Amino acid sequence: MPEVFIDGKRYEYDEEKDEMLLQFIMDQGLEVPFFCYHPSMSIPANCRQCMVKVGTPVKDRETGEFELDEDGERKIRWFPKFQTSCSTRLQDGMVVLTQESSEEVARAQKDNLEFILINHPLDCPICDQAGECPLQIQTYKYGPEGSRFEVKKVHKPKHVDLGPRVTLDAERCINCTRCVRFTEEISETHQLTIVDRGDSNYPTTGPGETFDDPYSLNTVDICPVGALTSTDFRFKARVWEMNQTPSIDITNGKGCNVDLWTRDNEVLRITPRQNEEVNDYWMPDVGRTAYERFNENRVDRPSIKLDGDNQSNTSWNNAIETFAEILEAHDSSDITIIGSPHASVEENYVFNKFFNLLGTSNAKFTPHIIPGSGDGFLITDDQAPNTNGCRVINLDETDNDTIKATVSGAKVVIILSDDLIGREVLSSSDLNDSYTISFATNNTDTTKASDLVIPITCVAEHTASYVNVDGRIQRSYPAKETKYTNRRLNLEMSEGRLDRFGTNFDNWVSEENKVDCLPVWDFLNKLGDRLGLDFEYNHSREIFSELSDSLDILNDVSYERMDNEKGVQLPIKQEEVKA
Numbered sequence: 001m002p003e004v005f006i007d008g009k010r011y012e013y014d015e016e017k018d019e020m021l022l023q024f025i026m027d028q029g030l031e032v033p034f035f036c037y038h039p040s041m042s043i044p045a046n047c048r049q050c051m052v053k054v055g056t057p058v059k060d061r062e063t064g065e066f067e068l069d070e071d072g073e074r075k076i077r078w079f080p081k082f083q084t085s086c087s088t089r090l091q092d093g094m095v096v097l098t099q100e101s102s103e104e105v106a107r108a109q110k111d112n113l114e115f116i117l118i119n120h121p122l123d124c125p126i127c128d129q130a131g132e133c134p135l136q137i138q139t140y141k142y143g144p145e146g147s148r149f150e151v152k153k154v155h156k157p158k159h160v161d162l163g164p165r166v167t168l169d170a171e172r173c174i175n176c177t178r179c180v181r182f183t184e185e186i187s188e189t190h191q192l193t194i195v196d197r198g199d200s201n202y203p204t205t206g207p208g209e210t211f212d213d214p215y216s217l218n219t220v221d222i223c224p225v226g227a228l229t230s231t232d233f234r235f236k237a238r239v240w241e242m243n244q245t246p247s248i249d250i251t252n253g254k255g256c257n258v259d260l261w262t263r264d265n266e267v268l269r270i271t272p273r274q275n276e277e278v279n280d281y282w283m284p285d286v287g288r289t290a291y292e293r294f295n296e297n298r299v300d301r302p303s304i305k306l307d308g309d310n311q312s313n314t315s316w317n318n319a320i321e322t323f324a325e326i327l328e329a330h331d332s333s334d335i336t337i338i339g340s341p342h343a344s345v346e347e348n349y350v351f352n353k354f355f356n357l358l359g360t361s362n363a364k365f366t367p368h369i370i371p372g373s374g375d376g377f378l379i380t381d382d383q384a385p386n387t388n389g390c391r392v393i394n395l396d397e398t399d400n401d402t403i404k405a406t407v408s409g410a411k412v413v414i415i416l417s418d419d420l421i422g423r424e425v426l427s428s429s430d431l432n433d434s435y436t437i438s439f440a441t442n443n444t445d446t447t448k449a450s451d452l453v454i455p456i457t458c459v460a461e462h463t464a465s466y467v468n469v470d471g472r473i474q475r476s477y478p479a480k481e482t483k484y485t486n487r488r489l490n491l492e493m494s495e496g497r498l499d500r501f502g503t504n505f506d507n508w509v510s511e512e513n514k515v516d517c518l519p520v521w522d523f524l525n526k527l528g529d530r531l532g533l534d535f536e537y538n539h540s541r542e543i544f545s546e547l548s549d550s551l552d553i554l555n556d557v558s559y560e561r562m563d564n565e566k567g568v569q570l571p572i573k574q575e576e577v578k579a
Contacts, residue, residue: 002092006030007101013090021096022050022085032098033109033138035116035224036176037086040280041185047116047176049138051082051108053097066093082108099142106142113143119154119199120225121171129226131239135174154199162192162204163211165231165285166220170202173227179203179219186282187215187377202227214379217285221271232288233269237261243496245479246273248466249287250342250459252374253382255468256283257566260291260460260479263498265513267291267460267479275566278472284379294480299440299447299455301516311453316518316526322452324530326412326435332359336410336434338403339363339395340418341384344464345473346543347456347520348386349393351416351439354524357533363416364396366403366425382469383423385459388572389467392553400425410434416520417456419444439520455517457482462519463492463540465562467570474567475559483516 034050055078156170256279272283302319438450502509528535
């Protein structure tokens with residue numbers, strides 16, 4: 001196989017991949033500093049930070065053999081200048097010296113950083129990028145101890161609202177052009193460009209234009225210096241104050257892999273997590289606003305409608321007793337249960353199984369499809385994260401008219417985590433003649449019309465799986481505590497410095513942001529005890545293990561495999577569904 005030598009160590013590579021040197025170096029677990037390169041975009045090589053010393057072995061033209069020096073080693077013909085490793089293709093026999101083995105390369109990178117920093121403002125203490133800033137990190141690792149330039153720095157526009165979601169501080173920009181290339185090559189909106197010349201240039205929109213790209217916040221993620229910041233998240237928290245928890249986007253059917261960033265038990269921001277099989281490095285802006293669903297307008301404690309349209313909070317014991325009395329007072333044929341593509345595989349399964357044990361018909365569900373709302377990239381017509389999951393566990397898929405007709409003939413309607421009124425599947429009047437019970441995460445039009453509301457955990461508070469539009473099953477991790485969970489005791493949850501060492505007297509540690517809710521299976525366990533049912537699941541892992549044993553399509557799937565493979569592709573395809 002072809003070979004390359006990096007810092008004196010031999011590596012083999014695949015010629016068919018046509019790899020660039022920088023990416024190959026990183027794939028080996030090695031490091032060369034860079035700013036402008038991104039593996040999913042074109043290579044401009046304009047930051048010059050990834051310079052390395054490159055040479056090729058000298059071959060005898062007649063024999064094709066390598067020429068050897070006095071020590072019997074191959075003679076190396078070094079390129080006359082340092083090469084940018086991001087734009088240098090691998091070549092058989094290539095010899096590379098990085099900053100780890102060459103003082104010349106280390107000095108070149110150091111000098112280059114000094115040039116980059118000439119006009120860069122010294123505002124790390126107030127910059128949102130601090131703590132996760134490539135320029136900050138690489139300056140500490142590879143840069144100069146100070147600057148020899150004592151001239152007045154060039155000033156550029158600051159606090160510029162490029163659009164509704166992105167704010168520009170042009171003085172921080174180092175002209176890596178990542179943001180411009182993103183709008184040209186990934187989102188293809190072409191809304192950003194570089195204006196002015198020399199040391200005065202910076203990225204902005206065209207005259208009279210607004211940066212309203214539906215993927216605009218990805219430019220914040222890839223900005224290496226904090227020139228572009230999230231207007232919504234700006235000045236809210238430091239990265240080292242937050243816990244980073246892997247999860248999936250639940251705002252549409254693509255299931256983009258994301259990280260939830262929490263502090264003080266609130267989700268403060270959502271960023272994309274790289275997964276080549278689903279969303280690469282990107283996610284739509286609408287998915288980032290899901291933190292509002294996790295923090296705000298939550299159903300907190302059960303509520304019951306006592307007289308008229310007024311709902312009042314009640315105790316869990318009373319909610320369980322009321323629920324049980326309603327079930328005992330009606331025949332199973334009078335009860336309709338409605339599952340949800342917005343709820344997880346595990347939630348739908350235990351919901352359906354519990355009421356089937358009482359003799360009800362199989363749970364029905366209707367997909368949440370808005371034709372034409374998708375863009376063929378990461379935004380889909382399907383507005384729910386688990387439509388295929390409902391199909392996998394064999395819930396009855398119906399259309400809106402069927403749901404309406406079924407509800408009209410029922411005396412008890414039990415709805416799992418779906419705002420059927422809000423999305424105009426039902427109207428409030430459709431529920432007038434039935435006793436309606438809603439399992440819900442947030443207050444909605446449907447919960448307002450319900451007689452009993454049971455608060456349940458959202459995707460940020462439980463471990464559960466979802467099957468996206470492409471048939472890939474992925475799972476979530478709990479990022480937030482509820483009234484009844486503890487980060488230190490839950491092995492699924494990550495623990496940060498503030499969890500371990502923070503006290504109630506710290507400015508950012510409190511008990512106020514915990515929602516009084518339960519996972520669906522926990523509530524059904526308690527209801528089952530009251531009704532004398534043999535029904536108990538202590539964790540979603542037990543539920544999924546049962547599913548894996550009983551359904552052929554999930555036979556070799558486990559949480560561990562989902563973790564290791566970043567999701568598991570199931571042998572199903574997205575079906576065309578009409579809303």
